[in-house]
């Protein structure tokens with residue numbers, strides 16, 4: 001699971017405010033069929049692209065018991081938690 005560091009990051013977490021948009025990673029480094037980890041404002045994220053190439057970012061913690069979703073199975077549409085198998089639509093975050 002690649003977690004990339006980017007020296008060109010806009011600001012440190014302490015300078016950032018919630019409720020605003022921040023770049024978690026450059027779009028051209030996010031490829032289909034792969035999951036990436038990033039942390040923004042001390043919030044762990046799982047990032048990727050769906051089968052159509054649309055980007056997504058979800059909190060990297062299953063709402064059931066908090067397992068990191070980045071270690072789950074991703075079929076290009078749904079991300080399955082590795083612990084109990086709950087599945088989430090990566091574009092909406094809704095359980096399916």
Ligand code: FES
Pocket residue numbers: 062063064065066067081082083084085086
């Ligand atoms: S911790 Fe994810 S389904 Fe239970």
